[in-house]
Amino acid sequence: MRRAIVALTLLALAACKPPEEKPGAETLPPIRAQRDDRAVALLPKGLRLAEPGALTVGMAVGQLPLADYAKDGKGVVGVEPGVAQLVADALGLRLKIVPVAWADWPLGLTSGKYDAVMSNVTVTEERKDKYDFSTYRDDQLGIYTRADGPVQSVASPKDIAGLKVAVGASTNQSQILDRWNAENVAAGLKPAEPQYYDDTGIARLAVLSGRVDVSFGPNAISAYEARDGRTRKVGTVAGGWPLTAYIAVATRKDSGLATGITAAINAQIANGNYRHLLDRWHLASEAIPRSQTNPPGLPRQ
Numbered sequence: 001m002r003r004a005i006v007a008l009t010l011l012a013l014a015a016c017k018p019p020e021e022k023p024g025a026e027t028l029p030p031i032r033a034q035r036d037d038r039a040v041a042l043l044p045k046g047l048r049l050a051e052p053g054a055l056t057v058g059m060a061v062g063q064l065p066l067a068d069y070a071k072d073g074k075g076v077v078g079v080e081p082g083v084a085q086l087v088a089d090a091l092g093l094r095l096k097i098v099p100v101a102w103a104d105w106p107l108g109l110t111s112g113k114y115d116a117v118m119s120n121v122t123v124t125e126e127r128k129d130k131y132d133f134s135t136y137r138d139d140q141l142g143i144y145t146r147a148d149g150p151v152q153s154v155a156s157p158k159d160i161a162g163l164k165v166a167v168g169a170s171t172n173q174s175q176i177l178d179r180w181n182a183e184n185v186a187a188g189l190k191p192a193e194p195q196y197y198d199d200t201g202i203a204r205l206a207v208l209s210g211r212v213d214v215s216f217g218p219n220a221i222s223a224y225e226a227r228d229g230r231t232r233k234v235g236t237v238a239g240g241w242p243l244t245a246y247i248a249v250a251t252r253k254d255s256g257l258a259t260g261i262t263a264a265i266n267a268q269i270a271n272g273n274y275r276h277l278l279d280r281w282h283l284a285s286e287a288i289p290r291s292q293t294n295p296p297g298l299p300r301q
Helices: 002-015 037-041 079-090 102-111 172-186 200-209 219-228 257-271 273-280
Strands: 054-059 094-099 131-138 140-146 164-167 193-196 214-218 231-238 246-252
Touching: 037 257, 054 079, 054 102, 079 094, 079 257, 079 273, 102 246, 131 257, 140 172, 140 200, 140 219, 164 172, 164 200, 172 193, 172 214, 200 214, 200 219, 200 231, 214 219, 214 231, 219 231, 246 257, 257 273
Parallel strands: 054 094, 164 193, 164 214
Antiparallel strands: 131 246, 140 214, 140 231
């Protein structure tokens, strides 16, 4: 009940503000690529696709800038379908996107319902037992505050000492915050005060209203929301802190697709399409210099 009252209060505060001007990235035509013969040549002979002539991609849909349904009802837009389109074009295939719940993608990929998954999937050593990966974004967590807030920078654990932090319960960032608090307490500093929110929109309203000092969550979502100028980034943390982590295309283990997909992504990095796409969705900070097949992943828990 208390959480519901807080949410309603924050929504009421937001309703009092003028409408936000939002850039129309979702209304722009998709960025398309030319077929890349070098990438096509790396696909295995006799490759069996879920649908002949198409790259069928499983994708969780419902959150920009990752993936959401277009306002006109014609297809899916976002950075994930954008990457999928570039890869399919480079491999000389049509793109078919299959919306899927996050929890269901492993079974669908293993069963062959789709050929690949592009849905903000992080490379881990445990997942590499069953899937191959082609990286396309740096996995970053972002720390954001309101535009006129007093917090200027969060560059190390000591910078969050005593702050109220909006964070998702049982998330990777929540675990990182717990480790930072332990480090700060050991150094004689005050721990941060976690404020748990299941909804990223409500967490942002908490920042805007001053109920919390900063939010700590997936940088992709917070960076896209910050395009209205009402919040600003004060820190970036590796998704596997203290280890580097990568977002990647997942394919079935030993299907042979990963090598060709990696080459297709690298072709888009070289020709500028990749950077153009990330700029469109306010994710330039997550660009990688080169795609890799099955790089070291986050360690087993």
